[in-house]
Amino acid sequence: MSYNTFGHMFRVTTWGESHGPAIGCVVDGCPPRLKLTEADIQPWLDRRRPGQSKYTTQRQEADRVQILSGVFEGQTTGTPISLVIHNTDQRSRDYGDIAERYRPGHADVTYDRKYGIRDYRGGGRSSARETAMRVAAGAIARQVLGQGVRIRGALVQVGALGVDRARWDWDLVGDNPLFCPDPVMLGQWEDHLARIRKDGSSIGAVVEVVAEGVPAGLGAPIYGKLDSDLAMAFMSINAVKGVEIGDGFAAATLTGEENADPMRMRDGQLHFLSNHAGGILGGISTGQPIVARFAVKPTSSILTPVPSVTRSGGNVDVMTRGRHDPCVGIRAVPVGEAMMACVLADHLLRHRGQAGT
């Protein structure tokens, strides 16, 4: 991975700023002769699209994706696939404030320290708008993985409110704008988020992504481990502060006996009797579901003034008005799924290259 590219064999390069004319990506290394049209990508983008519920930003973007290259007569050709989404709702406004003041918790100050310049309009390159292209690339990655691999994400915690896994219902996830798998928790979250939103505050969240049907053998020692590539992929999503595989941090509290995943042969096939490992041993997939979670911090844009500084070195208190997600973790669900898809597609090709299967 390097700056704005990730992946080795299935490589995604994204570009674009929040308030520039467009955002886009180039997907290189995609296998040839996969079915691909804009209709294979658009539904995934629609799930991430802003302005769909009162819990996410009210920015209105059609997020209509166009394929500019790499596809011929509805099939991939093996050449780079260029995707573009034109920005349509770059609300014209006075950026004087944001140009000069660093929003706490945002990348304003670090971009300026690093580059000595920044496109301050809407966060520029550091805006979560970039994640739309991850979702688009993820849709292509799903075509690479094929029908046999199913990748699904859900929100499992909002603030201190975590779901009850006994009530987990994947069908519910697709039916509510919060990607909540627990019917009881759904109502509690709605109430909680309504309060948060009314207060001009924000709240953190945890996202879980599960990939089923992943063949054993993907991932590679030592610095090409499937879990380390997933950790990088999830941590690269805006506002993510932690990543777990399988039992994750809870594994720190377990004994070897509690953490063990016993194996048994059944009908001539190897079966694991539990999945504390999250489907990965030694950096390589076991054939079990890959289970990962990541923590998303609360949106830094809040209505409470926070002490900050100006570009020219003065003190100022910053209150961020604008169109923001009170819980940016919600829209991170489809983004997390996309990153899982991209990492798995990359490893599928890498494994096939080295091991020939």
Added chain:
Amino acid sequence: MSYNTFGHMFRVTTWGESHGPAIGCVVDGCPPRLKLTEADIQPWLDRRRPGQSKYTTQRQEADRVQILSGVFEGQTTGTPISLVIHNTDQRSRDYGDIAERYRPGHADVTYDRKYGIRDYRGGGRSSARETAMRVAAGAIARQVLGQGVRIRGALVQVGALGVDRARWDWDLVGDNPLFCPDPVMLGQWEDHLARIRKDGSSIGAVVEVVAEGVPAGLGAPIYGKLDSDLAMAFMSINAVKGVEIGDGFAAATLTGEENADPMRMRDGQLHFLSNHAGGILGGISTGQPIVARFAVKPTSSILTPVPSVTRSGGNVDVMTRGRHDPCVGIRAVPVGEAMMACVLADHLLRHRGQAGT
């Protein structure tokens, strides 16, 4: 990163198996004219060396490092630095069992599924012995970073027993074999580990690594973020199941107000009044201490038999005798420090390349 190499400008490639003749690494891209002799590397290796306390494996290895290239008259030349450690305590024994039986929680089964072959002696390539070379490379990375950057690690949790940060004492960390910063907890851990060890069991742990003196501006959007590279680096360490930056998973429970890091000018310098972010905003260092943690699962090698399968497809119960760490998290402390050093050194060179400073 690719298979057995990590880093872009400061690149580390490791090789070697637990019970082969030697392990080694090649560090490429190191700046020229840095002071470097074996004496700059050996002390760091000694901190990770097995057989130093009753809480870690009793394997006896001198872990004596040799520099084979890239250094001339005590200075780096800019050409690849080859390091080697000869294995001396590959205890001769009958490997019949381990060749045929998959140890639960180990990479035995996944290496076999991936490659159709594995060097089963002591775990082969998947052994934590590989981490010695990370520590060696980390010592070189520290030379790249210079005196101004201080990287220190500590064990902050063993099982459910976490340290009290009010009692944190960095001096203590260097004085006890558990890298414990809390004098009260140290005693409790010793008791707990003694019990675990006596029971032939094992326990998980959490490691914290802090880097002070890191200049603002290291790291790069979007897929070259400092935190995503750290996440990959830590997750690539054996037995690690989770990674956090700053408040990490706790950030999921916070509101935007609670999570905010206010800024103020002081003596013409920008100061942050708190560090929930762990020293990184938008993937770029803020100039504050970089704070990261990772969770290490309990050693899978335990004396309790666990259901498993054989290579040829039979059922078997596996009990792992041998020389193992009851808490593999302990020796992960110097490894975590080394990975932090390597990631920072890489980003220092990458930043200097792009931005010229």
Added chain:
Amino acid sequence: MSYNTFGHMFRVTTWGESHGPAIGCVVDGCPPRLKLTEADIQPWLDRRRPGQSKYTTQRQEADRVQILSGVFEGQTTGTPISLVIHNTDQRSRDYGDIAERYRPGHADVTYDRKYGIRDYRGGGRSSARETAMRVAAGAIARQVLGQGVRIRGALVQVGALGVDRARWDWDLVGDNPLFCPDPVMLGQWEDHLARIRKDGSSIGAVVEVVAEGVPAGLGAPIYGKLDSDLAMAFMSINAVKGVEIGDGFAAATLTGEENADPMRMRDGQLHFLSNHAGGILGGISTGQPIVARFAVKPTSSILTPVPSVTRSGGNVDVMTRGRHDPCVGIRAVPVGEAMMACVLADHLLRHRGQAGT
């Protein structure tokens, strides 16, 4: 370099097909705060643009470049620069023939063998149209290199007709559509090319590119040599079959005495008394002009029928009508300059990263 990306620190990824809606590129890793507008890129594209003389293809393309990201208020921001050129003269026609018949000397047959599918319209991805984006990226690379580095190319041979270096005139190069530096040869080439064109034939050529003002120290052993990166860069241009540095193949005929480049101090500075090496020793620039040449084969599209085969396995004779350059080497001159610029910019950043200067 990987598929459609080249460079390490200064990375260029191109995309697009000859007859798709657009072609484009993403330039990643560009230093911040460089002056850049479309006006800095367009003039270089205009030099390569088709339809400018009777010796090059009559396809009419405005080749109007747009910057979609990475530039703010006329300066680069350090984030990826996305450039796009919309195709306007994709002449609507029946592609039935070309879809089924492999044009000899073209990539039709190999793309099909590799991918099992190809965008046959105008050669698709294998069209030299892709080189427009190299020229655009090269314009950005020139900004990275700054005013001190001057990169110029010329055509030095058309068929068997080579220029006389005693008559070399750089000013002339900019004044004629053949990029010819020799006023006598210019007339001969015009006559020769007129004949070639009238016959529906084509002819090969040799291009020379010279970079002056390149500081000593760029390039790196062993697989990052400046000359091997140049060799790759030039060989990747459509129709190129050979690359030379300095004396090139002529060096094979020389003795050590003849090939030596003596050195002397002059005014406290090191001076070379000759430049057989072409400005590179051991893969690293000497501070002398970098001199490289590459051979371009004759355009494969000719009016004489050539035995070929069809996709479905029949024999056929193929005569290629259409809008083609009788000497594709002519338009390779600005492309060669651009590749030189990109390689040097990449090495400038890589060197600065490692060596700090």
Added chain:
Amino acid sequence: MSYNTFGHMFRVTTWGESHGPAIGCVVDGCPPRLKLTEADIQPWLDRRRPGQSKYTTQRQEADRVQILSGVFEGQTTGTPISLVIHNTDQRSRDYGDIAERYRPGHADVTYDRKYGIRDYRGGGRSSARETAMRVAAGAIARQVLGQGVRIRGALVQVGALGVDRARWDWDLVGDNPLFCPDPVMLGQWEDHLARIRKDGSSIGAVVEVVAEGVPAGLGAPIYGKLDSDLAMAFMSINAVKGVEIGDGFAAATLTGEENADPMRMRDGQLHFLSNHAGGILGGISTGQPIVARFAVKPTSSILTPVPSVTRSGGNVDVMTRGRHDPCVGIRAVPVGEAMMACVLADHLLRHRGQAGT
């Protein structure tokens, strides 16, 4: 490729200086379950070994290779293969002269300009001794390619004396220390080289490498072309100044009719009636033999004094005594074969990864 690593899926990293304790390489990404022992590598090294004829350097090195990792019970395991050769004939001597004086035509001056330090003993890292590891890696690459791919090299020109292709005899190549395929030219070269050697002079040469049995479809547009990767690989060999594919520079003098490679179906298979292209079209292999040539400059170490400068800025005349090849092109033959093997192995794996076949 980056500094001391080349290849993407089949990656070779070399290290070591001419007069250090050892040289070595790490081959990463090698497919598992290939037969490999030191006996598969040693014979190729023996062909390159110095001290074998009066036409090559008299340095005596056994060049005995050891495998330190990545192989288990005679088979590759998919983990990194570490190879080492201990230097035995680092003749102890006074290096005072060479430390201070820049040898013309060598990398002494550029290493110093780049790094501000150099290991001057025997050329350090810039010595052609590094190529031994290329040959070793090439032997592994041959195992990856399998029996179906045959890679052979020959010397085709020494000074102005080129072989007559009508007399080409591959069997002869293996029987003479000059790798000469032409029985008549062999005698002439021997005489010529004897004279050159007696005069303390040196002479350039051209090497040709041919790979037969390469399947169609290897290589990839646009910056992963098989020919551009070959150009980089050959140009990275010490003293190489030019690279050609197929007709190479001669293609510049041809018309489209002369350069065309007609195709015909024969027994249901596509056949090319000539091979001007050298087996590559659009950067992708055609299934024909891959034909490449590279020019090697005369050894810069000669007995005639050449004007030079000292490190501290004085003028000096340098005459290079020592153990040198009068025609360094001779020993470049096995090196060229090895680079061809490595590039093809890499592209085989890359193609299999993307296209699945």
